[in-house]
Amino acid sequence: MITNKRAFIASTIALASLATTGLATAQTALDDVMKSKSIKIAIPTDFPPYGFVGTDLQPQGLDVDMAKLIAAKLGTKVELVPVTSANRIPYLQTRKADLVISTLGKNPERLAVIDFTVAYSPFFQAVFAAKSLPLASFADLAGKSVGVTRGAIEDQELTKLAPPTTDIKRFEDNNGTVSAFVSGQVQVIATGASVAGNLMARNPQLGTEYKLLLKDSPNFIGVAKGEDALRTKVNEVILAAKKAGELDVMAKKWLGRPAGTLPE
Structure with a gap:
């Protein structure tokens, strides 16, 4: 009985020790980044304008610029790690990336499997049209x-917000919708x-250009x-980048509108 009790106590201490060690290991990312002066950031390369491969075969886009900004502010180099929607969270969990900006x-x-920072950019549905077409509301x-x-x-959202006299033309997929706009079948x-x-x-x-916001979903x-x-x-x-207006400049460059109010 005493032997079993001692074994139980020993195993409990061992488990507690493992948990403490795991917690300590889990908290080393920032130290590792600062010591190595390099940060691995997962970014998309198939989702313009947030992340895509340019004509120079280099990643570019809003998420890429955000990754570079964070590295610069930390005083480190950035290693851009291309990911897809399917593997971006597993890359974070398996330490193939320190951050995911995708x-x-x-x-x-x-939230059950990863943590999040405050929002850094908008992701939204909106109304777009030629600059020459005035749409204030x-x-x-x-x-x-x-x-x-x-x-x-x-x-x-458009069905809720557009006046009854709006001529809404519905297409079966995004390619059809874009083709209709590019060919002039629709004005907006x-x-x-x-x-x-x-x-x-x-x-x-x-x-x-961007005209009217339908729905905002921040990143x-x-x-x-x-x-x-x-x-x-x-x-x-x-x-700090938000306060300095850097997030607005970035969003304006890639999305055609400022970042605006983002949740903290």
């Missing part, structure tokens, strides 16, 4: 033709920031669970 929205499922859509993808979030397009960014990059002659930076020191440091960088 249009991550925050939800309960993700949704009332100005009256009598105009608007292309939208059937059943998408932007379709739902309601779509997501990524689709619009790609459209504008490929068709600069159209002079397309957050992913941090491994327990890495509170790194998360706090990155939050400091984001909030």
Whole structure:
């Protein structure tokens, strides 16, 4: 009985020791980054304008610029790690990346496995049109033709906000919606920031610009669970960049609108 009790106590101490060791290991990311003067940041390369490969075959986009800004503020080099939507969280969990900057929205499922910084950029659905077409409010859509993808979030929001006389033309997928706008079948397009960014990059002659916001869904930076020191440091960088107007400049460059009010 005494032997069993001692064994139980020993195993409990061992488990506690392992837990403490694990916690200590989990809190080394910031120290490791500062010692090596290098930070691994996962970014998208297939999701313009947030992350894509340019004509020079180098990653570029809003998320790439944000990764470079964080590295610069930390005084480190940045190692950009290309990821997809499917592997971006596993890369963080397996320490293949110190941070994930890849249009991550925050939800309960993700919060169960990783931590998040404050928001750094907007991800939104909006109304876009040529610079020459004045659209100051949704009332100005009256009598105009608007292309939208059937059943998408932007379709739902546009239906709520557009005047009854708006000529809403619904297409079966984003390619159909974009083609209709580019070919002049519709005057206005309601779509997501990524689709619009790609459209504008490929068709600069159209002079397309952001006009009206339909729905905002901000992006957050992913941090491994327990890495509170790194998360706090990155939050400091984001909030300072926000105060200095750097986030607005970045969003304006890639999304055609300022970052605006972002949740902290």
